[in-house]
Amino acid sequence: xxxxxxxxxxxxxxxxxxxxxxxxxxxxxxxxxxxxxxxxxxxxxxxxxxxxxxxxxxxxxxxxxxxxxxxxxxxxxxxxxxxxxxxxxxxxxxxxxxxxxxxxxxxxxxxxxxxxxxxxxxxxxxxxxxxxxxxxxxxxxxxxxxxxxxxxxxxxxxxxxxxxxxxxxxxxxxxxxxxxxxxxxxxxxxxxxxxxxxxxxxxxxxxxxxxxxxxx
Numbered sequence: 001x002x003x004x005x006x007x008x009x010x011x012x013x014x015x016x017x018x019x020x021x022x023x024x025x026x027x028x029x030x031x032x033x034x035x036x037x038x039x040x041x042x043x044x045x046x047x048x049x050x051x052x053x054x055x056x057x058x059x060x061x062x063x064x065x066x067x068x069x070x071x072x073x074x075x076x077x078x079x080x081x082x083x084x085x086x087x088x089x090x091x092x093x094x095x096x097x098x099x100x101x102x103x104x105x106x107x108x109x110x111x112x113x114x115x116x117x118x119x120x121x122x123x124x125x126x127x128x129x130x131x132x133x134x135x136x137x138x139x140x141x142x143x144x145x146x147x148x149x150x151x152x153x154x155x156x157x158x159x160x161x162x163x164x165x166x167x168x169x170x171x172x173x174x175x176x177x178x179x180x181x182x183x184x185x186x187x188x189x190x191x192x193x194x195x196x197x198x199x200x201x202x203x204x205x206x207x208x209x210x211x212x213x214x215x216x
Contacts (some may be wrong), residue, residue, distance in 0.1 A: 026101025150177025
């Protein structure tokens, strides 16, 4: 883990955005289309830690952005070029636009100032979505990545963020995947090579620190 001062510098509120990835009811909620993943997110404490991070970000003036994956009922515009997409189209719970499934899941609270970015295609919260231009307009330099899954969307988000020039921070205990043991292996062997790895307590401690006075 990086020294706390270095982490605090990366997490400066005015240039940091907290991103939650697919923390929606149809993915991590009680009526998930992917019950094994939902169980992993809940039993590991990852979903609870995402909620803690969001609440403290609101208090610290850190912009929060929620990336939601959804699909039109008629499937128009949806990706079909991978086994994952074809399997998802057959699941009993569909992430249809406007449905309960695509609402951000409790215990995460969405504030009025939060941005919710929805995508109809692809694997990444960033590629081909409004996330990158929104981040640039917000003056973002550091993207804090949380949510699911460590199998697909999280590594996509991290690689895309790094390729676009952002510093990525992965909150290790605020992401989840299946099987459970895959998540730490992915972090250790892949994400740690390109992103700063921190715990939710470390990030929270940085955001709760007194803000430095402006230099004369």
